[in-house]
Amino acid sequence: MxxxxxxxxxxxxxxxxxxxxxxxxxxxxxxxxxxxxxxxxERKSIPLGEGWWGAGVKPLSEDPKIYSFKVETSDEEIQDLYERIDKARYTDPLEDSAFHYGCSSTHLKKVVSYWRHEFDWKKQVEVLNKYPHYKTKIEGLDVHFVHVRPQHHAHQRVLPLMLVHGWPGSFFEFYKIIPLLTENHDDVAFEVICPSIPGYSFSEAPHKKGFDSLAASRIFLTLMERLGFSEFYLQGGDWGSLITTNMAQMKPECVKGLHLNMFVTRSGYKELLSLVIGPYLPFLVGFTREDVRRLFPFFEKNVWEILRETGYMHIQATKPDTTGCGVNDSPVGLAAYLLEKFSTWTDLNNRGLEDGGLERKYTLDELLTNIMIYWTTGSIVPSMRFYKENLNTNPDKRIDGLTNVFVPAGLAAFPNELMHCPESWAKNKYKNVYSYTFMPRGGHFAAFEEPQLLADDIFRFVKKVEKL
CATH class of the missing domain: 1.20.5 (Single alpha-helices involved in coiled-coils or other helix-helix interfaces)
Incomplete structure (x- = not known):
């Protein structure tokens, strides 16, 4: 029992x-x-939305025509510049300060002297008009763009490619890479479209609050549609990286591939864990030796440097009109403000040089041409407002911050970029990475600094996507 x-x-x-x-x-x-x-x-795309950024009330219809545009100048414009330069006031720099306190007035005086007595703006206007310029009205704004078509060669595939700049750059950043992309006699060449973000250079500034990267993306998608492109490639860095990413999120069916030379991803527990384990067992968190070299020590190489280099961002994201008032009124002030970025963001080590290393990657004519684009168009203030419009809320909480990217992506990691993003991190957002390249040299302004390196990487990426 x-x-x-x-x-x-x-x-x-x-x-x-x-x-x-x-x-x-x-x-x-x-x-x-x-x-x-x-x-x-999982959300594969984000809504296009709609907007009206022109002055006054939105009309019933908008002129969709595309008009030729030409950069122009005048003796009066140049004379006004000279008079303002001649009245500039300077403060002597601290001893042995180089560029650690910003643009050294000692070297700035040399640049301004060249600007005043040797720089030929009329000649540079001719350089700007080397490529065809156009304007078209979209959402109430005159949108400026450069459009360069390649000479057609037999058995060559021509693919449309939009290049989008950032701050404090302009469409002029791409002038050295355009011929490398359009005049290539290989089996692929690009038809290049370089728009100016509304509020920058020759694109009309928004008249209403709220113009952010999503609005810019929608406008550029309309531009590509207006040009007759149903499929195309995109490339961007800085704001251009965010704008082109948004374009790929809005219309993934139109974007054949997205190439970026600056990219970030959402931070989470995986990233925090990888920062703890990465220096000792990098293979466990998908880091390469080069990732470890670029990332660590993390606080010193990333957090501390970002804090040192983003004071401008906090100002522009809060009170851009106040700061902008001064640099919009003084050409010398504008030059100092922009030259400092082209010094430090090209290479952080330039801070220790008396001349800021400005002419290691650029000529004074190139740097001053970019400054003159801002000066003659009075676009520095609206370009700064773009920070406030995009950083009014937490970017990670915006719809684009919560949405992944599924189009083919090509990522070029330049060693002197402000912050390194390993491929394992990038894949948290860019789900279809076709190529990730550790670039051998170069910083934040990739197309301006290393046009050949960037062009080669774009071609390699596109050929993978096209299976050539």
Whole structure:
């Protein structure tokens, strides 16, 4: 009798175990099913939205025509510049300060002297007009762009490519890379479109609050549609990286590929864990030796340097009109403000040089041409407002910050970029990375600094996508 009770208890215990196994299996299956349902429902795109940024009330219709445009100047414009330069006031720099306190007035005087007595703006206007310029009205704004078509060669595939600049750059950043992309006699060449972000250079500034990267992306998608392109490639850095990423999120069916030379991703527990483990066991978190070299020590190389270099961003993201008033009124002040960025963001080590290393990668004519684009168009203030419009809320909480990118992506990691993003981090957002390249040299202004390196990487990426 006792044995029967023991057997009965054993069967009951076994039944409980089986029940638990069944329940556990069901929960596991449910979890797996829920995961795949979530992946299936994951947002693949974001809404286009709509906007009107022109002055006054939105009209019933908008002129969709595209007009030729030409950069012009005048003797009066140049004379006004000279008079303002001649009245500039300087403060002597601290001894041995180089560019650690910003643009050294000692070297600034030399640049300004060249600007005043040797720089030929009329000649540079001719350089700007080397490529065809156009304007078209979109969402109430005159949108400026450069459009360069390649000479067609037999058996050559011509692909449309939009290049988008950032701050404090302009469409002029791409003037050295355009011929490398359009005059290539290989099996691929690009038809290049370089727009100016509204509020920058020759694109009209928004008249209403709220113009952010999503609005710029929608306008540029309209521009590509107006030019007759249903499929195209995109390339960008700085603001251009965010804008082109947004374009790929809005219309992934139109974007054949997205190439970036600056890219960031959302931070989370995986990234924090990789920062702890990465220096010691990098392979466990998907880091390469080069990732480790560029990232660590993390606080010194990334957090501290970002804090040192982003004071401008906090000002422009809060009170751009106040700061902008001064640099919009003084050409020398504007030059100091912009030259400092082209010094430090090209290479942080330039801070220790008396001349800021400005002419290591650029000529004074190139730097002053970019400054003159801002000066003659009065676009420094609206370009600074773009920070406030985009940073009014937490970017990670915006719809584009919560949405991944599924189009083919090519990522070029330049060693002197302000912050390094490993491929393992980038893949948290860019889900279809076709290429990730550790570039051998170069900083933030990739197309301006190293046009050949960037062009070669764009071609390699596109050929992978096109399966050539």
């Amino acid at each position: 006792q044995r029967l009770q023991v057997l009965k208890d054993s069967f009951l215990a076994l039944d409980v175990v089986q029940q638990r196994l069944v329940i556990g299996s069901a929960l596991a299956a449910g979890g797996i099913l829920a995961y795949f349902v979530h992946k299936k429902r």
